[in-house]
Amino acid sequence: TSDHLRHVQSMATMPSGAGNISHLKAIILGESLASEENDLVFPSDHFSCQAHVSSPQQYLEMYKRSIEDPAGFWSDIASTFFWKQKWGKPVYSENLDIRKGDIRIEWFKGGLTNICYNCLDTNVEAGLGDKIAFYWEGNDLGVDATLTYTQLLYNVCQLANYLKDVGVKKGDAVVVYLPMLMELPITMLACARIGAVHSVVFAGFSAESLAQRIVDCKPKVVITCNAVKRGSKVIHLKDIVDAALIKSSESGISVDVCLTYENQSAMKRESTKWLEGRDVWWQDVIPKYPTTCAVEWVDAEDPLFLLYTSGSTGKPKGVLHTTGGYMVYTATTFKYAFDYKSSDIYWCTADCGWITGHSYVTYGPLLNGATAVLYEGAPNYPDPGRCWDVVDKYKVTIFYTAPTLVRSLMRDSDEYVTRYSRKSLRVLGSVGEPINPSAWRWFFNVVGDSKCPISDTWWQTETGGFMITPLPGAWPQKPGSATFPFFGVQAVIVDEKGVEIEGECNGYLCVKSSWPGAFRTLYGDHERYETTYFKPFPGYYFSGDGCSRDKDGYHWLTGRVDDVINVSGHRIGTAEVESALVSHPQCAEAAVVGIEHEVKGQGIYAFVTLVEGVPYSKELRKSLILAVRKQIGPFAAPDKIHWAPGLPKTRSGKIMRRILRKIASRQLDELGDTTTLAEPNVVDQLIALADV
Numbered sequence: 001t002s003d004h005l006r007h008v009q010s011m012a013t014m015p016s017g018a019g020n021i022s023h024l025k026a027i028i029l030g031e032s033l034a035s036e037e038n039d040l041v042f043p044s045d046h047f048s049c050q051a052h053v054s055s056p057q058q059y060l061e062m063y064k065r066s067i068e069d070p071a072g073f074w075s076d077i078a079s080t081f082f083w084k085q086k087w088g089k090p091v092y093s094e095n096l097d098i099r100k101g102d103i104r105i106e107w108f109k110g111g112l113t114n115i116c117y118n119c120l121d122t123n124v125e126a127g128l129g130d131k132i133a134f135y136w137e138g139n140d141l142g143v144d145a146t147l148t149y150t151q152l153l154y155n156v157c158q159l160a161n162y163l164k165d166v167g168v169k170k171g172d173a174v175v176v177y178l179p180m181l182m183e184l185p186i187t188m189l190a191c192a193r194i195g196a197v198h199s200v201v202f203a204g205f206s207a208e209s210l211a212q213r214i215v216d217c218k219p220k221v222v223i224t225c226n227a228v229k230r231g232s233k234v235i236h237l238k239d240i241v242d243a244a245l246i247k248s249s250e251s252g253i254s255v256d257v258c259l260t261y262e263n264q265s266a267m268k269r270e271s272t273k274w275l276e277g278r279d280v281w282w283q284d285v286i287p288k289y290p291t292t293c294a295v296e297w298v299d300a301e302d303p304l305f306l307l308y309t310s311g312s313t314g315k316p317k318g319v320l321h322t323t324g325g326y327m328v329y330t331a332t333t334f335k336y337a338f339d340y341k342s343s344d345i346y347w348c349t350a351d352c353g354w355i356t357g358h359s360y361v362t363y364g365p366l367l368n369g370a371t372a373v374l375y376e377g378a379p380n381y382p383d384p385g386r387c388w389d390v391v392d393k394y395k396v397t398i399f400y401t402a403p404t405l406v407r408s409l410m411r412d413s414d415e416y417v418t419r420y421s422r423k424s425l426r427v428l429g430s431v432g433e434p435i436n437p438s439a440w441r442w443f444f445n446v447v448g449d450s451k452c453p454i455s456d457t458w459w460q461t462e463t464g465g466f467m468i469t470p471l472p473g474a475w476p477q478k479p480g481s482a483t484f485p486f487f488g489v490q491a492v493i494v495d496e497k498g499v500e501i502e503g504e505c506n507g508y509l510c511v512k513s514s515w516p517g518a519f520r521t522l523y524g525d526h527e528r529y530e531t532t533y534f535k536p537f538p539g540y541y542f543s544g545d546g547c548s549r550d551k552d553g554y555h556w557l558t559g560r561v562d563d564v565i566n567v568s569g570h571r572i573g574t575a576e577v578e579s580a581l582v583s584h585p586q587c588a589e590a591a592v593v594g595i596e597h598e599v600k601g602q603g604i605y606a607f608v609t610l611v612e613g614v615p616y617s618k619e620l621r622k623s624l625i626l627a628v629r630k631q632i633g634p635f636a637a638p639d640k641i642h643w644a645p646g647l648p649k650t651r652s653g654k655i656m657r658r659i660l661r662k663i664a665s666r667q668l669d670e671l672g673d674t675t676t677l678a679e680p681n682v683v684d685q686l687i688a689l690a691d692v
């Protein structure tokens with residue numbers, strides 16, 4: 001351990017590098033790490049020795065090259081993939097400065113490739129055909145399945161042939177509303193194989209939200225299953241799709257085919273509602289198709305997928321990722337952040353309906369030829385030991401999850417963890433929200449037996465892959481810090497004027513130049529893309545997150561600084577919840593803020609003004625919550641409805657959320673100046689109703 005520290009300190013002799021990593025140099029390479037040794041958690045020598053990146057020095061050398069010569073750094077890596085035709089020159093081109101014109105990011109333009117081919121065919125050709133690609137663990141104990149790389153390729157080709165047969169062409173969108181069955185990654189890969197653009201909608205979204213996404217991208221085909229079991233509940237997904245398709249047809253969007261997988265363990269086909277002519281059973285058609293399917297070679301900049309995410313205003317944004325850069329970036333981040341080796345068994349608990357499932361269940365692992373576990377069910381079913389049961393069953397070595405799950409499992413007895421061996425584990429990962437140091441320590445000590453580094457990966461739907469993350473063998477870790485930027489990422493912290501701050505500081509997290517995995521636009525709304533991400537701080541990509549940097553250069557994410565709340569790692573726009581509440585006939589106005597929540601990270605706290613004369617009641621509260629569940633999905637249900645005769649507004653009518661946040665968290669002595677309010681007495685009214 002002290003060797004490692006000395007090693008960090010010896011960095012003072014590193015050659016001076018590019019100015020833009022000067023804060024790293026100054027601090028990491030400085031005289032010494034300012035932290036006490038006992039604030040730091042060191043990887044074991046054993047771990048570091050075998051790691052891809054085994055010292056801060058090696059990281060710095062690679063980082064420096066990635067910043068000074070991005071084209072060279074990323075071309076070298078990209079050359080290890082299969083390209084039907086090599087990319088042209090320049091390797092990348094970008095404009096991130098709104099003052100200089102349209103925002104534009106391109107990587108490997110002119111190169112022809114296919115991500116499905118790189119996930120499957122190249123691995124099979126390299127002799128991994130019989131290697132397990134996915135272990136599938138069903139919701140119920142004892143229900144499981146496997147797919148080798150060859151089998152996965154066959155399945156993908158059959159579906160790809162079917163999609164072509166029903167008229168899906170390169171560039172067409174396919175909407176996918178599936179739970180964590182193997183058919184979900186199979187569908188993503190089949191779309192990619194034929195150049196179609198998948199738009200996966202998390203199967204917890206309501207019919208309303210699904211319809212909105214269908215209307216936005218107008219797919220010919222929607223792919224779903226009849227039902228799924230989560231814990232002891234059966235959820236009828238096909239009914240939700242049916243309702244969404246009725247809604248979208250009201251907006252003039254008709255879908256030709258609804259391909260439905262019969263998920264027998266949840267529901268038999270006989271009890272599934274059916275529309276002849278439109279609905280097709282997966283099992284009736286797909287097995288009849290050939291198991292080979294020619295690849296559609298696509299430009300590196302052709303779209304790969306759309307994924308909707310919440311913003312601070314208006315409707316969800318369709319984040320668009322393209323092929324080549326995303327492929328290179330997800331594969332590389334996966335390899336380094338988890339120190340992936342071919343003998344690893346990897347399990348990420350995220351659902352493919354979110355970006356984590358796209359980049360680090362499907363694409364990143366398969367591009368590395370990895371074996372991954374897919375889990376259908378709820379992580380605490382039938383009891384809070386299920387995760388460790390799965391870890392032991394498949395000898396999982398890398399376990400990647402969200403702080404909300406860690407916190408919820410932490411509340412149960414440690415015995416649920418310690419009754420399992422977990423001997424196979426060697427790297428843990430965290431994503432979705434800041435992990436509080438106490439949860440970090442529990443995860444490290446109890447789950448990882450104090451031997452597994454934790455990769456706390458900061459990134460976003462927009463970034464495609466990890467941006468700030470530990471490299472587990474390289475750094476001493478600090479519980480709760482995402483540590484340092486990944487290769488090629490020029491993360492900077494700016495003040496409210498958009499001026500970069502060096503050294504120890506606190507501000508807004510931005511990125512200064514493009515990276516291969518960056519999103520290229522918001523589908524159908526490039527202007528919103530520019531306004532949301534590039535206008536707030538001209539010259540930079542603005543993440544929407546606050547961040548501080550400590551005296552050793554470690555990064556600490558402090559949460560969203562916009563009107564987005566992060567509930568159990570799910571991004572929810574306060575505006576979306578407000579508009580769902582206001583759709584209720586008895587709601588006149590609503591204002592939503594986030595509050596601290598022990599397990600979920602943030603909870604949803606809604607102030608609701610009722611239509612004149614409507615009395616407060618428990619039933620009304622329930623029906624308001626139901627309105628949100630129906631409009632967005634169960635995961636967006638408010639935790640608290642606070643009756644509000646009026647809302648605190650400025651004289652120009654702007655709701656003062658700062659005051660609402662204080663009332664919601666009962667920090668009543670910190671309300672601040674309320675004299676600028678149009679009606680200062682609404683604050684007293686709100687306080688009086690706090691516990692009603």
Ligand code: WTA
Binds near residue numbers: 461543557
């Ligand atoms: C938050 C999920 C702190 C952050 C991959 C970001 C995190 C938003 C971390 C993106 C982390 C994600 N530490 N905060 N390790 N990871 N976040 O688009 O606020 O669903 O802006 O992508 O989650 O959420 P998204």
